[in-house]
Amino acid sequence: MPANTMTLVTHAPSLAEAHGLSARLFRVIDRMRSDFAEIAGEFGLTPLQARSILQLEEPQPMRALAEYLSCEPSNVTGLADRLEVSGLVERVAGADRRVKLLQLTAEGRRLRNQLAERVAAGSTVTAKLSAAERRTLSQLLDTMLD
Amino acid sequence: MPANTMTLVTHAPSLAEAHGLSARLFRVIDRMRSDFAEIAGEFGLTPLQARSILQLEEPQPMRALAEYLSCEPSNVTGLADRLEVSGLVERVAGADRRVKLLQLTAEGRRLRNQLAERVAAGSTVTAKLSAAERRTLSQLLDTMLD
DNA sequence: GCTCAATCCTTATGATTGTCAACTGTCCAT
């Protein structure tokens, strides 16, 4: 099917090109992941726990957190258990008595503030870009995300 | 200190700006991860196993794979065990008899080829960019990676 | 040659993340 092939060549990246771009993205991802894991570790948190703390600016149903984390609700049970034991989060009954809201404790809010500042400040990857480059990157990422 | 503030605004991202950029990057990361996990799943592999297969174009010491995966060597033992059971990889003695090289089997090489093509073709995130945008993104990523 | 530290891999243990299926309690539309 030569016509189809032409279409692919014209509108889609070649395999080699896609591979190069993917490879770069994966390397950036790797660096960001380890940066984030490092920072989370400074606060005694796993990466997933840190993501959860950051996401809990407002109290949220456990189900909503599960969707944000792209995992099964059953995982959030254990995750919330551990955060509750750490004294960072508490389960609060919602208006709908089926749902339990996860809410930061005072200590949790304090840690979240420090963590947010540290994460924003300590990204070694984006720090190398100029303001204009950051703007361009931001737009490209928006395009990728639709 | 208005002068200092000016300098910061010019050279370094504000916290809000950094947060916005990080958030976008994390969302892209999330999408790429689930894309990759999906593709790996089509081949009956976990994401880590798929990454290992892709990395094993040439036979490599287990330690080298551990470094590539940013994990402890002890983890690679179990990883290699499972890939060996699947018939995709075999342990080969190296010149230095302490090291064991991981080497794709014939079946492993066959799967690696399909997997590589599928990964390059199936990236839903980069597919939305034009050729020029992909070029720009590639350069920005290189800058971030130095 | 011999010793000894270093290196590679394995084993064992334990915490965390992840899926799935079954279960309890609650809501809501019929």
Place this chain on the structure above:
DNA sequence: ATGGACAGTTGACAATCATAAGGATTGAGC
């Protein structure tokens, strides 16, 4: 009211991660 849909939990299990300890092998220095 009753039944289906939904939120969260539980239990079982696989996979991913770190750490520590141990066996085999290497290579450097004496």
